[in-house]
Amino acid sequence: MTNLAQTPLSDRLRALVDTVQHNERTLRRFQDVELRLIGAQDFASFLDTLFAHLPQEFALASVxxxxxxxxxxxxxxxxxxxxxxxxxxxxxxxxxxxxxxxxLCPAGRPWLGRVSAMDEVARVTFFGAGTVPASAIVLPLAAGDKASGYLCLGSQDPARFGEGMATDILERFASIVTASLDNVAHRERLKQLGMTDSLTGLANRRYFDERMREEIQRAARYSVPVACLFIDVDSFKRINDTYGHLTGDRALAAVAACVRQQVRLGDTLARYGGEEFAALLQGDRSDALVAAERVRHAVELLDLQDDNGERIVLTVSIGVAARTIVGGGLDAAEMGQALMDAADRAMYLAKNNGRNRVEVAGD
Structure with missing residues (x-):
């Protein structure tokens, strides 16, 4: 075998460029699959991306x-x-x-190697009783410290998934699968319960309040922080009065889409009423402030035009509240309402301090 250090510099540079180009192509293909997963409108299309598109894209024997x-x-x-x-x-x-x-995956770490090294129950679980691939990787689908599932990729190449192989790209992909699955579950639930706002396509207030109770219960169980953003479109009555209600509806839809792009896939976003939006985030006050400022800046850059092609300036005022919920036995509805009230008060403070700004609720 040729020692790379002894090869001419031009050959080493060429090999390095080839490796970089190969990695870039791999990343682009992963991004294509990830976009399909994120955009999946229902469970069937989510699974079709995993079970049909993914193996075809990466020459996998099984998923x-x-x-x-x-x-x-x-x-x-x-x-x-x-x-x-x-x-x-x-x-x-x-x-x-x-x-x-x-x-197979203690401490939430992936398992990879020859399928023959799996125990029989694991082999049957992931590959059935028929022919099995030569090598595989099992990736936990985990939000926090608990796995809600496992993704297994199999290959006929015994060296495709082996000990010592870098798994960072595949672990990142597993996190996208987890968040997309949660997103699909939310969408399906919205359909079943009729909890979607027809104008913006976001969840409505009823759904948001239900998710708030669930999130407060989860936060209390694990003593983790939860945060809320209360977002109000500035001077919205002026927009309606100046440009008409159809343009006002377009403005609300544009703001909704913009905010959706700025919060994480697993976060809950709702049209809470009128020109008000609410976002429920997993994270502490600093996380929420970063997200809020990202939303405020993105809305400020929106290019919404009136019927004459003139740009309509849109801004939002945002209130932030965050709490670490400790202990059980709490009234989740009451705690959720207190968090919302705190974010609401902070939003009005942002209005009073000049609009187009973020304010945070005090302890």
Whole structure:
């Protein structure tokens, strides 16, 4: 084997450029799959991207997923009737499969290697009783410290997934799969409960209040911070009075789309009423302030035009509140309302201090 240090410099540079170009092409292909997952409007299209597009794009012998049907947001998706309708052999939910996958991935780390090294339960879980691939990687789908599922990619090349292989790109991909799955679950739930605002396509107030209760309960269980943004379009009555209600509707839809792009995929965003929006974030006050300032700046740059092609200036005032919920036995609805009230007061402070700004609620 040739020692790379002994090869001519031009050959080494060429090899380095080839490696960089290969990595760039791989990243672009991953980004294409990730965009499909993020844009999936329902569970069926999400699974089609994983089970049909992903293996075709990366020449994989198999792709399979185990999901925990006890996870609150996945219960409806993984209802036995819904699973029978999907009829997908590579979507698994058995308890034994979950235990086998968790044994493979202690401490939330991926497992990779020859499939022959898997125990029988894990092999059957991910590949069934038929022919198995030569090598595979099992990636936890985890939000926080708890896995709601596992993604398994198999290859006929025994060296494709082996010990010592860098897994950072695949772990990042697994995080996108996790967030996209949560997003699909939210969308499906919105459809079932009729909790979508027709103008903006966002969740409505009823759904947001329900998610707030759930998030407060989760935050109390794990003693983690939760944050809320209350966002109000500045001088919206003037926009309606000057340009008409149709243009006002376009302004609300534009702001909604803009805010959606600035918050994380797993965050909850709703049209709370009129020209008011609310966002529920997992994170502390500093995380929420960064997100709020990102939203404020993005809305300020929006290019909404009136019927004559003139730009309409849009700005928002944002109130931020964040709490670390400690201990159980709390009234989640009451705690959620207190968080919303604090963010609402901070938003009015932003209005009074000149609009187009972010203010944070005090302790």
């Amino acid at each position: 399979s997923v185990w999901l925990d049907d006890r996870t609150p947001m996945l219960r409806d998706l993984l209802d036995p009737g819904a699973l029978r309708a999907l009829d997908l052999h590579n979507l698994k939910t058995s308890r034994e499969g979950g235990f086998a996958a968790s044994r």
